[in-house]
Amino acid sequence: MPPGGFNFSVLARPEVPERTLRAGEVIFREGEPAAEMFLIKSGTVAIRSDDHLIAELGDNEVFGEMALIDRSPRSATALAVTDVTLIPVSEKQFLFLVAETPFFALTIMRVLVHRLRLLNRVG
């Protein structure tokens, strides 16, 4: 997905503290319970499963949303490839945005469909 391909400006709010990580740090691990998703404010994040690279994501992309949607454990591990700044989105905030901001719900759906189309093309 191209950086900036989706508009997640609704997630960047002054009252949400950013989280910074150094290159090489683990953001979350496959199998862990999940309570939040993330918007990448800056930097590169790798999504890996069983030492297989699923995706590299950059500025203005989201990750970790699948576990919030179906309340399953993390299906993959997320690693900071460069120093990164993330905006965390709690499950509560996620559900609030889905309910109050249809554009946000549609944008999350578009991200999921984009990923499905990529996987279908490879498969």
Next chain:
Amino acid sequence: MPPGGFNFSVLARPEVPERTLRAGEVIFREGEPAAEMFLIKSGTVAIRSDDHLIAELGDNEVFGEMALIDRSPRSATALAVTDVTLIPVSEKQFLFLVAETPFFALTIMRVLVHRLRLLNRVG
């Protein structure tokens, strides 16, 4: 996805005319422009791409939602495997439901995540 695994009762409304097809009939073809998604009221539908079976879907499952979400042409062909009864959902109704019924938006997201998890497992 197990039949009945998702609750799409919000789509079954008396004012929406059902559509019936005979076994073997094409519901839509890969590459066609898209204006609606479908809930399967009864019967079995095959989703195929390039003569490759992507999924077989049954009662209370939806299909055709990807093209509504990202406004792309159909990414696959849908065929009636048995006689089927479908409830069509227009783009307008889909967007209305996303805006007015957060539970519907979340259920569509869950369907997409379910499909992503299946594809990731195979890949």
